[in-house]
Structures are given as structure tokens and as C-alpha cells.
Amino acid sequence: MTFIPDTPSQLRLTPISRLAAGGRWRVEAMRALREPVLLWFTQGQGRLTVAGSTRGYGPNHAIFIPPGVMHGFEFAPRVQGSVVFFGRDHGMDLPATPQYLRPRDPISQKELTATLENIQRELESGRAGSQMAAKHHLGLLGVWLDRQLDKERAHEPIFARPAAAQRLVARYSALLERDFRSNTSVSDYAAALGVTPTHLTRVCRATCGKGAHQLLEDRILFEARRLLAETRLPVKDVAQTLGYSSAGYFTRSFQKNAGMTPTAFRKRPAATVMPRL
Known part of the structure; x- marks a missing residue:
């Protein structure tokens, strides 16, 4: 069998709308990647399926998807946001299971938006050390994930076991x-x-x-x-x-x-x- 790589190894960040530039099948069909992904929705709404379970998404929803987990989501022109591809060599301690997060306070929302903007700025700058700087900001994204998970646990002390x-x-x-x-x-x-x-x-x-x-x-x-x-x-x-x-x-x-x-x-x-x- 011929192996066809489907995932570059480096960190990337792109608008969610760009994912569907080659057809809605790129986001709506079930598929998995060999790297972690974070979806950050800022506008629009729809349904998202991760590991066989479907939930709604809307503005200020963040979904973390570990490598190898099948997922797909409904896409419409009004859907906006960002997607972070961590790359296969990110070297971070990230959640091993999918995480569906909804940061409710404006501070958490602004922190995530600012971190993503910093990553994008460094990736596009072309300056010396830009890749290293982007990875440091990616580390801050990992901190944001940990803190947000702690907040989610505080709102729901005992996570419901999946049916x-x-x-x-x-x-x-x-x-x-x-x-x-x-x-x-x-x-x-x-x-x-x-x-x-x-x-x-x-x-x-x-x-x-x-x-x-x-x-x-x-x-x-x-x-x-x-x-x-x-x-x-x-x-x-x-x-x-x-x-x-x-x-x-x-x-x-x-x-x-x-x-x-x-x-x-x-x-x-x-x-x-x-x-x-």
C-alpha cells in the first residue's frame, strides 16, 4: 500500500472559512488528522461530530481534537473563526481526549484571541526566530487550555461519564x-x-x-x-x-x-x- 502523507509537521493557523475553499467536503466529511487541532468559532453556528458524538457549536466555542480522532462539522458561509494545526512535533502535554469548551467570561475569550493573533503574526512575519516565537505562543495556548479545563471542572465538578x-x-x-x-x-x-x-x-x-x-x-x-x-x-x-x-x-x-x-x-x-x- 502506498503511504500518502496528509499532515505537514509544522505549526499552522488559518481561518476556518479557508478550510472549505476546495469544497465543503473538506470540513463536513468524517476524517482524522495525525496532529492535534483546535477549532475556535467566533461567528455562525451548526453541528459538529467528534468521535461519533454530535453537538451544536456557536460563537465562542473552542473544540480541541487529539490526533487520530474522526471529526467533521457543518459549514456555512457565515461561519467564522480560526483553526490551529499544532503539527506532529509540537512537544506539548495536551489532552488525550476531545474537549468541548465554551469560555464564558470575556477575559478568557480575549486571551485566546490574542494568543492566536500572536501566533499568526509570528508565522507571517518571516523574521529571524519567528518559528520559535510562534511555538512559545503555542505553549501559552496550551496553558490557556489547561486553565479553561480547570474552569469547566469547577462548573461541573464530576464530569458525566459518556453513555x-x-x-x-x-x-x-x-x-x-x-x-x-x-x-x-x-x-x-x-x-x-x-x-x-x-x-x-x-x-x-x-x-x-x-x-x-x-x-x-x-x-x-x-x-x-x-x-x-x-x-x-x-x-x-x-x-x-x-x-x-x-x-x-x-x-x-x-x-x-x-x-x-x-x-x-x-x-x-x-x-x-x-x-x-
């Missing part, structure tokens, strides 16, 4: 992210989790509004689109990378879900203008 359904879907999401290229079926995933496919589908729909098979298809389709948009791999190699038995089967599946052939998707202007983040 059994949420835990099951989180485990399924983790297995799916690990094995989605291997042509593993929903029945195989269900067997590995010790449940029936019907039960797995039921709890997926209950927690995130999508069935187990749809989550699997979404993840494969996202990766197919990414490979077609960001690499020059021949379609047959994309099919092989994703575990399809033939390029023809991959083409039919892609066209059914994306509404066009892989070749037509690759030729779209939007598929070629999206810069690597």
Missing part, C-alpha cells in the same frame, strides 16, 4: 480510522466490537445521525477526494490505496457518492486551487 452508546461509537470511530483502507466491512467492525451490525448502526444513528456504513463511506470518500485533489496518483493507484479490488469498482462507488467520476472530480478547478494547510 455506553457514545463509548461504543467512539471505539468504532477509532477502529474505522485505523482500518478504513483495508476493505473491512461494517460486519467485521461490529464483530471486533462484540456487537451486531444492526446494533452498531442503531447507536451510530442515535449519537451522530449517521449509520455505521455511512460513517465508513464518508471516511473512504474523504480520503479518495483528498488523494485526487492533492496528489497525482493514477486513479487505479488511488483505488488500490483505499482497498478497492479494481479501479472500475472504485469509479462506480465514487460516482455514486460524489456525483461524478474520479477523473471529472480531479479536473474541477476547486480540486486544484486548494492550498495545502
Whole structure:
């Protein structure tokens, strides 16, 4: 299997609206990254799914997503904010589980906004030591996360343990992210989790509004689109990378879900203008 890297190793910060510049599929489809991510929403609202659980988001919501955790969120033109890609070599002690934060006091909101502005300023300055300075500001972002988590615990002394359904879907999401290229079926995933496919589908729909098979298809389709948009791999190699038995089967599946052939998707202007983040 050909390995296609999907995550640069360095720190980046970009407007949330830019994530969808190459198509809403880049933010709405289920996918995971190999680095931590912080989403900071300042305008607009919608629904966000992380590790198989769906919640609403709105202004002044911060969502921290560890590496390898599947996620996606609804996007509309009015949605604004920033996303921090920590890079794989950040060297920080960060939460191991997703965190959904809503800083209520203006001071915390201003601190986060100022820290993100400082990171962006250094990354864009090109001055000597700018990368090191940006990483120091990233360290302050880590401090902000720790403090905000302490405040959340103070408001809710005993964190509610996720329901059994949420835990099951989180485990399924983790297995799916690990094995989605291997042509593993929903029945195989269900067997590995010790449940029936019907039960797995039921709890997926209950927690995130999508069935187990749809989550699997979404993840494969996202990766197919990414490979077609960001690499020059021949379609047959994309099919092989994703575990399809033939390029023809991959083409039919892609066209059914994306509404066009892989070749037509690759030729779209939007598929070629999206810069690597």
C-alpha cells in the first residue's frame, strides 16, 4: 500500500472559512488528522461530530481534537473563526481526549484571541526566530487550555461519564480510522466490537445521525477526494490505496457518492486551487 502523507509537521493557523475553499467536503466529511487541532468559532453556528458524538457549536466555542480522532462539522458561509494545526512535533502535554469548551467570561475569550493573533503574526512575519516565537505562543495556548479545563471542572465538578452508546461509537470511530483502507466491512467492525451490525448502526444513528456504513463511506470518500485533489496518483493507484479490488469498482462507488467520476472530480478547478494547510 502506498503511504500518502496528509499532515505537514509544522505549526499552522488559518481561518476556518479557508478550510472549505476546495469544497465543503473538506470540513463536513468524517476524517482524522495525525496532529492535534483546535477549532475556535467566533461567528455562525451548526453541528459538529467528534468521535461519533454530535453537538451544536456557536460563537465562542473552542473544540480541541487529539490526533487520530474522526471529526467533521457543518459549514456555512457565515461561519467564522480560526483553526490551529499544532503539527506532529509540537512537544506539548495536551489532552488525550476531545474537549468541548465554551469560555464564558470575556477575559478568557480575549486571551485566546490574542494568543492566536500572536501566533499568526509570528508565522507571517518571516523574521529571524519567528518559528520559535510562534511555538512559545503555542505553549501559552496550551496553558490557556489547561486553565479553561480547570474552569469547566469547577462548573461541573464530576464530569458525566459518556453513555455506553457514545463509548461504543467512539471505539468504532477509532477502529474505522485505523482500518478504513483495508476493505473491512461494517460486519467485521461490529464483530471486533462484540456487537451486531444492526446494533452498531442503531447507536451510530442515535449519537451522530449517521449509520455505521455511512460513517465508513464518508471516511473512504474523504480520503479518495483528498488523494485526487492533492496528489497525482493514477486513479487505479488511488483505488488500490483505499482497498478497492479494481479501479472500475472504485469509479462506480465514487460516482455514486460524489456525483461524478474520479477523473471529472480531479479536473474541477476547486480540486486544484486548494492550498495545502
